[in-house]
Amino acid sequence: MKFLLVSDTFPPDINGVARTLQTLSRGLAKRGHEVHVITTSEGARDENKKFGVQVQAVGAMPLPGYDGVRVGFASRNYFTRHIESLQPDAMYVAVETIMGCNAIRAAKLHNVRVVSGFHTNFHTYSQDYSVPILKSAATGYLKWVHNCTARTLTPSESTATQLRELGIENVGVLGRGVDTDLFNPDRRDEALRRSWGADGSTPVAIFVGRIAAEKNLPLVVRAFQCVRDQHSGARCVFVGDGPKAASLKEEHPEFIFAGARTGEDLASHYASADVFVFPSLTETFGNVLTEALASGLSTVSFDYAAANQHVRHGENGHVATFGDEPAFLAATDAALAHWQDVELRNAAARTAEKLSWNAIVEQFEQELAGTAFAFAS
Secondary structure, eight states: OEEEEEOSOOTTSOSHHHHHHHHHHHHHHHTTOEEEEEESOGGGHHHHHTTTEEEEEOOEEEOTTSTTOEEEOOOHHHHHHHHHHHOOSEEEEOOOSHHHHHHHHHHHHTTOOEEEEOOOOHHHHTTTTTOTTHHHHHHHHHHHHHTTSSEEEESOHHHHHHHHHTTOOSEEEOOOOOOTTTSSGGGOOHHHHHHTTOOTTOOEEEEESOOSGGGOHHHHHHHHHHHHHHOTTOEEEEEOOOTTHHHHHHHOTTSEEEEOOOHHHHHHHHHTOSEEEEOOSOOSSOHHHHHHHHTTOEEEEESSHHHHHHOOBTTTBEEEOTTOHHHHHHHHHHHHHTTTOHHHHHHHHHHHHTOOHHHHHHHHHHHHHHHHHHHHO
16 A cells, blocks of 8 residues: 655654654555655655655744754645645644644545544643643644544553543554664663763663753752762763753753764663653653663653553552652652662563564554545445
8 A cells, every 4th residue: 555654753853753653654664565754854765765665855944942843834735746646545644733734634635534643742832831821722723633634543542531531533542662672781881881980889860852841851850869869979861952951961060961862872871771760741652761661771750651551660660640749759769779670670671572563563554554445445
């Protein structure tokens, strides 16, 4: 079959949505489908062509107030021409921006059924960027966009429940896998640990993600400070980049800022740490959590999204009730107190071994093909 995927973000962009879409598109191509992607990332074309994925980049502009994020401005006429030329069996629209909306409108004009993806809680970001008045408007817009499609896929049951409560119909859960060939405890690098000033008796706490307001950075800092209070020699590492990186680095010279990392380099950073701190409250899933589990880390997170699905408190990680900051800090203390707990860390890695991307791609294929066949009948 012939599938068209539309997204504002795609590798080489560094974020969970981009990596997920690349994995899904390559997986579909590997299963024999013709896969086309329309995105804003100009550098993605040649690399993905090797994997059977045809990428076409469109013009884009920065998202105001959110450094490093671009939104495409492909028109409905652009998508109309593309659909007429390509004749896709089904489309997957991964964004609710103007580009995604135009893609959906063009598809409806040509009787192409569309599956949409809910990957990012942008409607909740307004509170992190001091514009709460936008939340209501954004929520109404999301409901309208997704209800224009045949089905909406989201990565966790907790997010699916939230969407149903907002009035979005035909919501399904498409989980996330993790590449355990890439992310695993064997990536631990003692030379990297030494560069951080850590030896075998030194715990290392790590945060991986975009260094931006919606990641609950003040609680990351408080958790890191708790780590240092418990163990004066502990090292605390931020991996990632974003609009808050420069100011955070200036305010906290006691922490290590490794910048954005990808591939095997990222995997080594995970595995060379001991405790993973992730207090974000805005995730639809949180790929970094399962990558940390796969790397054999003792994880600390709020009990929702990926953590709710895959972490059993005290057995393979640590969780706190959603939004309960004292409980999160207590969980951080517990994780640090048992940072050398081999049984817990092995259990974390075993949990991730069950999260196969092959099964996720197969389900995605069925979601797209099922919609196309249903329409044809």
